[in-house]
Amino acid sequence: MSVHILGIRHHGPGSARNVKAFLEELQPDIVLVEGPPEADALLQWAGHENLQPPVAILAYQPESPQKACFYPFAAFSPEWQAILYARRQRIHVRFMDLPLAHVFGMEHEATVDENNQQPPENTDSGSAPVFVVRRDPISHLAEAAGYEDGERWWEHMFEYRQQQTQIFEAVNDAMQALREELPRKEDHLEQLREAWMRKCIRLAEKEMFQRIAVICGAWHAPALNNMPKQKEDNDLLKSLPKAKVECTWIPWTYSRLSYESGYGAGIPSPGWYEHIWEHPADDGTRWMALIAKLFREQQKDTSVAHVMEAVRLANALASLRHYSRPGLEELNEATLSVLCNGENILMQLIRDELIVRNRMGTVPIEVPKPPLQTDIEKLQKKLRMPQTADFKDYLLDLRKDTDLERSIFLHRLQLLEIRWGRRQEVSGKGTFKEQWRLQWDPSFSIDVIEKGSWGNTVAEATASFVISSANNTSTLQQVCRMLESAIPAELPAVVEVLIHRINNLAAASGDVLQLMEVIPSLVNISRYGNVRKTDAALVSGIAESMIGRICISLPAACTAVADDAALALLELFYAMNDAINLLQDPALTGEWQATLLIISRAAQSASMIGGYATRLLFDGKIITGDALVKAFSVAMSVANPPAQAAAWLEGFLKGSGTLLLLDEELWNMVHNWVSQLENDFFIQVLPLLRRTFSNFTAPERKKLGDKVKSAGAGNGKKSGSTTVGIDENRASKGIPVVMQILGWGDSKILADGA
Incomplete structure (x- = not known):
C-alpha cells in the first residue's frame, strides 16, 4: 500500500502535464483531489463531450444562494487532468477538502458571534507584536534564486520545464523548508482542511486501496506526507457546525481565472497557459x-x-x-x-x-440544475441566444415572432435583475426595433439560483418577484418603471397589479413634481400598444387623470422656486411637453397649454420657468406676433432687475438659438436690452447669459457672433429689417440654366424673356 502526494499549482500547464504523466506511470486505483466532497456526484460528468473547460463547480446554500463559492477548472488544471484520468481508467476519484457544509456553518457562527460581540475595551497588555508573514512564501525561494517575482520563478522552474524527474519530491522538500523556517500565524481553517485531507487518506487506506494518488496544493503537501496521530485530527474535527450545501456545474471564462477578477488562486495569463499546454515545445x-x-x-x-x-x-x-x-x-x-x-x-x-482570451466553457444541459436555470437555458437554446464570454449585439425586429420572443425573454430577465442583456440606443423613431448587447458572466448563475425561489420558470419567477417588489415599494416613479418594463415583458397579471398600485400611490401623492416624473414613463408604455398587441388603454385613464392633477397644481408649484430647483423643473417641463405631444390628444394638449399660459402670465412664477412656458406656447403657436413681442418686452423691460430678465431669457431660449437668428424683431430686443445694461449690471448677468448661450450648438453660436459683429459694423444703427442688394442683371442670366435643369421649358425662349 502506497500513498503518493502530488503538490501542484492549481492552474499550471506544467503541473498538469506532470500529474498526467505521473498517473499514467503509477496507475493508481484511487485518486483523491483537493475539492469539496459535496461535489463528488458531479464527477460522473467529467469526460462528457459537452462538458468543456473552462468550467466551475458552483457550491451554494439553498436558503441563501448569495453565500456561494466556485471551484474553477481549465484544461491545464492539474485537478482536471487527474479527474479525467480517473474517469477514463474507470477508477475511484473523490474530492477530499474540508466539506463546505462545515465551512459555511463556521462562517455563519462567526457572523452571529461578531454581531453579538461587545466592542473590546482599549487595553494595553504591553506584549510584543507578533510577526506575521504576509508575503507569498514562494517569493522567498524566488529571491534566493535571483528572481524578483515568485510567479516567474515558479513558471521557469516548473511550468516551462521539460525534464520532470522527481519534480514532486522537489516541490515537497521546498514547501517543507518554507513551513519550518517561516513564522506564520495559526490558521485554524487551514488546520481543519489539512486534518480532513488526512482523514480522507486514512479512509482510502482502510478501504484497502493499494496505490493512492493525492492531488493537492503544493503548500499542503508536507502536512499530508507527515501524518500526525489520528486522534489529534479527530479531536480537531469534532463538533463542527453544518449548513446545507448544493452543487452544480456552470460555464466559466478565462477572464474570471485571471488575477483581475479577484480569484484568489488566479493566474495572470490563462490564454498563454492554454497555449503552452497545447504546444509545450x-x-x-x-x-x-x-x-x-x-x-x-x-x-x-x-x-x-x-x-x-x-x-x-x-x-x-x-x-x-x-x-x-x-x-x-x-x-x-x-x-x-x-x-x-x-x-x-x-x-x-x-x-x-x-x-x-475571452473563452467560455460549456456544460451539458442534462447536468442537474435548479429549475429556473434549466428553463433559462432551454429558452436560450430555443431562441438561438447562446451564452458568450464576449459581448454580442442583437438588433431585434419586433414584427418577427422570433425577435419578439427574444425581446420578451430579455425584458423578463431584466425585471428579475439578471443583467445578461443591456438595451442600446437604436436609430429611428419606430417602436418595432430594439438593440441589445449580451455578455454572460458566470456570477449570473448565483443570481439565477437566488431568483429561483420565486418560481420554476422565467415567467412565473418574474411575475412573483415584480409583484412582491411593487407591494413593498412606496415610490411612484419606481413602480412606473416596473410597469414600463412589464408591458414589453408581456406579463398581463403583473401589469394589472402595477396599474392598481400606481392608482393607489398617485391618489395618495400630493407631490406634483413626482407626478410629472412618471408621466413620460406612462406615455412610453402606450407606445407598445401596436407592436406588442398590448391594449394601450390599460394606462391611458391613469395618465389622463394624473395630467389633470398636474395642470391644476403646477402653477402654484412654480412660485418661490430657487434657481437650482428651477433648472431641474425645466427638465420636467421639457419631458412633460414631449409626452403630451406624443399622446396627440387635443383635450389634454389644450389643458396643458392653458396651464402654461397661466404660468407665463403669473408675476409670482419663477422667471426662468415663465420664460420657458412662453417658449413652449410660442412653439405651439399659442403666442405669436404682437402677443409674443409684448410678452418679451414686458419680461426684458429695464424696470425689471437684470438678473430676473436674464433668467427669463435663459428659459425662453432653452435648447435652441435658431429663434434669435430667424426673428429679427426679437433679436433687436435682446440686442438693445444687452446694449443698455450698465457696466455693473452687465457683469452681474454675464454668467447667466454665458450659461444660456453655451447650450446652443456651435453653428448657432457662430452665426449669432457674426450677427453681433455685423450689427457693430453698422455704427450702432438697428433696424427691424435687413436689406440685401440684388444684381438683377446677373440674376436673370442664371434663370434659364435653372429652368433647364428643372426641365420646365426651352432655355432659348426663356432667355428672350418669353
Whole structure:
C-alpha cells in the first residue's frame, strides 16, 4: 500500500502535464483531489463531450444562494487532468477538502458571534507584536534564486520545464523548508482542511486501496506526507457546525481565472497557459504566428520577416537572462519592439485576445440544475441566444415572432435583475426595433439560483418577484418603471397589479413634481400598444387623470422656486411637453397649454420657468406676433432687475438659438436690452447669459457672433429689417440654366424673356 502526494499549482500547464504523466506511470486505483466532497456526484460528468473547460463547480446554500463559492477548472488544471484520468481508467476519484457544509456553518457562527460581540475595551497588555508573514512564501525561494517575482520563478522552474524527474519530491522538500523556517500565524481553517485531507487518506487506506494518488496544493503537501496521530485530527474535527450545501456545474471564462477578477488562486495569463499546454515545445514561433494573424485581422500589415525577427529577439533575451526558453515576458518585449513598433495600445489588444482570451466553457444541459436555470437555458437554446464570454449585439425586429420572443425573454430577465442583456440606443423613431448587447458572466448563475425561489420558470419567477417588489415599494416613479418594463415583458397579471398600485400611490401623492416624473414613463408604455398587441388603454385613464392633477397644481408649484430647483423643473417641463405631444390628444394638449399660459402670465412664477412656458406656447403657436413681442418686452423691460430678465431669457431660449437668428424683431430686443445694461449690471448677468448661450450648438453660436459683429459694423444703427442688394442683371442670366435643369421649358425662349 502506497500513498503518493502530488503538490501542484492549481492552474499550471506544467503541473498538469506532470500529474498526467505521473498517473499514467503509477496507475493508481484511487485518486483523491483537493475539492469539496459535496461535489463528488458531479464527477460522473467529467469526460462528457459537452462538458468543456473552462468550467466551475458552483457550491451554494439553498436558503441563501448569495453565500456561494466556485471551484474553477481549465484544461491545464492539474485537478482536471487527474479527474479525467480517473474517469477514463474507470477508477475511484473523490474530492477530499474540508466539506463546505462545515465551512459555511463556521462562517455563519462567526457572523452571529461578531454581531453579538461587545466592542473590546482599549487595553494595553504591553506584549510584543507578533510577526506575521504576509508575503507569498514562494517569493522567498524566488529571491534566493535571483528572481524578483515568485510567479516567474515558479513558471521557469516548473511550468516551462521539460525534464520532470522527481519534480514532486522537489516541490515537497521546498514547501517543507518554507513551513519550518517561516513564522506564520495559526490558521485554524487551514488546520481543519489539512486534518480532513488526512482523514480522507486514512479512509482510502482502510478501504484497502493499494496505490493512492493525492492531488493537492503544493503548500499542503508536507502536512499530508507527515501524518500526525489520528486522534489529534479527530479531536480537531469534532463538533463542527453544518449548513446545507448544493452543487452544480456552470460555464466559466478565462477572464474570471485571471488575477483581475479577484480569484484568489488566479493566474495572470490563462490564454498563454492554454497555449503552452497545447504546444509545450514552442520556442515562440507559434505564439508569434498567432499575434501576426491577429494583427492581419485588424488590418495591420505584419510580414513573415517580422515574426522571424521577433522570435529571434525573444530567444536572445531568454539566453541573456539564462533561461532555457523564452517566457511570456520575453515574448511580450520582442512583440512590443518588432511587431508593435513600441505602441502599447497594440499590446492591450494582444492581452485581451491572446494572453487572457475571452473563452467560455460549456456544460451539458442534462447536468442537474435548479429549475429556473434549466428553463433559462432551454429558452436560450430555443431562441438561438447562446451564452458568450464576449459581448454580442442583437438588433431585434419586433414584427418577427422570433425577435419578439427574444425581446420578451430579455425584458423578463431584466425585471428579475439578471443583467445578461443591456438595451442600446437604436436609430429611428419606430417602436418595432430594439438593440441589445449580451455578455454572460458566470456570477449570473448565483443570481439565477437566488431568483429561483420565486418560481420554476422565467415567467412565473418574474411575475412573483415584480409583484412582491411593487407591494413593498412606496415610490411612484419606481413602480412606473416596473410597469414600463412589464408591458414589453408581456406579463398581463403583473401589469394589472402595477396599474392598481400606481392608482393607489398617485391618489395618495400630493407631490406634483413626482407626478410629472412618471408621466413620460406612462406615455412610453402606450407606445407598445401596436407592436406588442398590448391594449394601450390599460394606462391611458391613469395618465389622463394624473395630467389633470398636474395642470391644476403646477402653477402654484412654480412660485418661490430657487434657481437650482428651477433648472431641474425645466427638465420636467421639457419631458412633460414631449409626452403630451406624443399622446396627440387635443383635450389634454389644450389643458396643458392653458396651464402654461397661466404660468407665463403669473408675476409670482419663477422667471426662468415663465420664460420657458412662453417658449413652449410660442412653439405651439399659442403666442405669436404682437402677443409674443409684448410678452418679451414686458419680461426684458429695464424696470425689471437684470438678473430676473436674464433668467427669463435663459428659459425662453432653452435648447435652441435658431429663434434669435430667424426673428429679427426679437433679436433687436435682446440686442438693445444687452446694449443698455450698465457696466455693473452687465457683469452681474454675464454668467447667466454665458450659461444660456453655451447650450446652443456651435453653428448657432457662430452665426449669432457674426450677427453681433455685423450689427457693430453698422455704427450702432438697428433696424427691424435687413436689406440685401440684388444684381438683377446677373440674376436673370442664371434663370434659364435653372429652368433647364428643372426641365420646365426651352432655355432659348426663356432667355428672350418669353
